[in-house]
Amino acid sequence: MKPLRFVILLFCLSSAGVSAQSDSLTSAGQISVGVRSSWGLVYEHEWNRAAFGSGAQFRLRFSEKVNSDWFIDYLQGDLADIAKRTDVHIGWSVLYYPLNKKTILQPYLLAGHCFELLRISENTNDANFVTRKSASVQAGAGVHLHLTPRADISFVAQYMIHFGTNINVTDNPVTFTKPGGIALQDHILLHVSFNYQIADLW
Amino acid sequence: MVARILNILFFILAVFLHDASAQNSKAGLIRFNAGLAQGFMLTHDSRPLFVDGFAEYFIEEKISIKGTCTQLMADRIEDGMLKSYTGISFGMAWHAGNDLHDFSIAMQPGVVYQRPGLIFINHVAEPKLAPSLMFTATYSLFFSNPFHFYISVSENNSFYRGAPDGNINTSWISITGGLGWHVRIMNKEQGRMKEEVNTEH
Numbered sequence: 296m297k298p299l300r301f302v303i304l305l306f307c308l309s310s311a312g313v314s315a316q317s318d319s320l321t322s323a324g325q326i327s328v329g330v331r332s333s334w335g336l337v338y339e340h341e342w343n344r345a346a347f348g349s350g351a352q353f354r355l356r357f358s359e360k361v362n363s364d365w366f367i368d369y370l371q372g373d374l375a376d377i378a379k380r381t382d383v384h385i386g387w388s389v390l391y392y393p394l395n396k397k398t399i400l401q402p403y404l405l406a407g408h409c410f411e412l413l414r415i416s417e418n419t420n421d422a423n424f425v426t427r428k429s430a431s432v433q434a435g436a437g438v439h440l441h442l443t444p445r446a447d448i449s450f451v452a453q454y455m456i457h458f459g460t461n462i463n464v465t466d467n468p469v470t471f472t473k474p475g476g477i478a479l480q481d482h483i484l485l486h487v488s489f490n491y492q493i494a495d496l497w
Numbered sequence: 498m499v500a501r502i503l504n505i506l507f508f509i510l511a512v513f514l515h516d517a518s519a520q521n522s523k524a525g526l527i528r529f530n531a532g533l534a535q536g537f538m539l540t541h542d543s544r545p546l547f548v549d550g551f552a553e554y555f556i557e558e559k560i561s562i563k564g565t566c567t568q569l570m571a572d573r574i575e576d577g578m579l580k581s582y583t584g585i586s587f588g589m590a591w592h593a594g595n596d597l598h599d600f601s602i603a604m605q606p607g608v609v610y611q612r613p614g615l616i617f618i619n620h621v622a623e624p625k626l627a628p629s630l631m632f633t634a635t636y637s638l639f640f641s642n643p644f645h646f647y648i649s650v651s652e653n654n655s656f657y658r659g660a661p662d663g664n665i666n667t668s669w670i671s672i673t674g675g676l677g678w679h680v681r682i683m684n685k686e687q688g689r690m691k692e693e694v695n696t697e698h
Contacts, residue, residue: 330588332606332630347656349606349628369608369628371658379658418659419620442591446560489589489604491556 322397324497327354329449329490333368336483337380346372346382346482354490362390364405374415377466383412388433388453399441406434411457417469425471429459429480437486445492455482523555523592523599523639525683530647534567534673539652540666543578546571549651549673553590554682561590563603565631567653572614579667580614581624584653586631599637606630609655613665620661627667629655637677648674 328351335346348370356362368384386409392401409431416424435453442448461478464471531550538545551565569582586607593600612624635649650672657665 330606332604332628347628347630347654349608349630371627371656373658373664376661376663379664416659418663419661421623421659443557443560445557446589487604491560491562491589 331488528679530677536671584609
């Protein structure tokens with residue numbers, strides 16, 4: 296009889312665990328997925344140009360006031376009329392909600408890390424290109440617009456600074472060189488994203 | 498003759514509208530639409546024709562996730578702006594209306610694989626991938642199961658980068674419409690119960 300009692304006890308405990316999960320009263324553990332569009336101003340010495348991109352993200356909430364975004368962005372921009380740049384950003388940000396109440400508009404602060412793969416290529420000769428991998432930090436602010444309890448649109452403005460190899464660009468003829476040393480490149484990015492909560496993990 | 502046609506129309510509407518009242522909640526519904534879209538380039542004198550289609554799943558009564566494909570077929574203008582163009586986008590739509598009428602606005606980031614039809618001196622433009630952003634406004638008439646009519650206006654923004662003179666704006670607006678097909682893939686009552694639990698939180 297003992298094994299049977301043990302199985303019944305195990306069954307009761309497991310079902311209790313399941314019901315506790317579905318009756319979660321806090322926002323902690325919520326996971327959301329979304330897509331986003333980005334507009335940015337990128338700085339590469341005097342080549343200060345606008346960029347535009349698409350991306351995706353998922354969001355994992357740690358607690359009532361702390362959330363996290365895990366994102367990938369694909370951006371493109373021009374270097375005057377001579378070249379184009381393609382940036383791929385993969386990174387994460389921690390979101391902090393300073394206000395206690397969850398209202399339709401929920402402002403937040405964010406900061407995090409990001410890795411970038413950059414490719415700059417000549418407009419008329421795609422074989423003439425340079426690439427760079429770099430790391431960055433970013434910080435900014437945003438606001439969620441809660442459409443329903445599970446769906447939201449988020450607007451973010453953030454400043455991102457990259458630490459990577461310096462790239463010199465010259466025109467006529469177009470050349471890309473890496474003279475060495477670390478250079479700072481920065482972006483100002485605006486994002487709009489749609490997110491939908493798909494699960495409550497704990 | 499006119500009276501007979503009107504009678505037939507009223508009969509069809511009465512049958513279909515009666516059927517539509519059984520629709521109730523859209524949560525759990527998936528729909529597919531495919532059609533021809535007439536496009537107008539925003540910054541060029543070009544009127545491309547696209548084959549486009551979208552799939553949309555109503556995760557809630559007012560929210561759906563939506564994926565769209567667009568393929569260039571031809572251009573009404575000789576030597577049109579686009580030589581080739583294929584786009585995919587994925588996003589979310591917000592809906593208003595009732596069981597019969599549905600108005601939605603969607604925003605969908607995506608990518609396009611495109612090649613301009615412009616002629617350059619000593620340069621041949623290659624097809625290239627670029628990010629895009631599509632806005633869509635759609636009206637749908639859910640007159641029956643499993644069919645609905647729809648009319649949709651879209652704006653898709655993208656740039657071809659890497660041309661000799663810099664970027665080329667390949668953004669367009671388009672209008673499309675026709676017959677769509679929908680089917681319920683999630684139990685309506687189960688969906689409502691889940692929503693109620695979620696709302697209580």
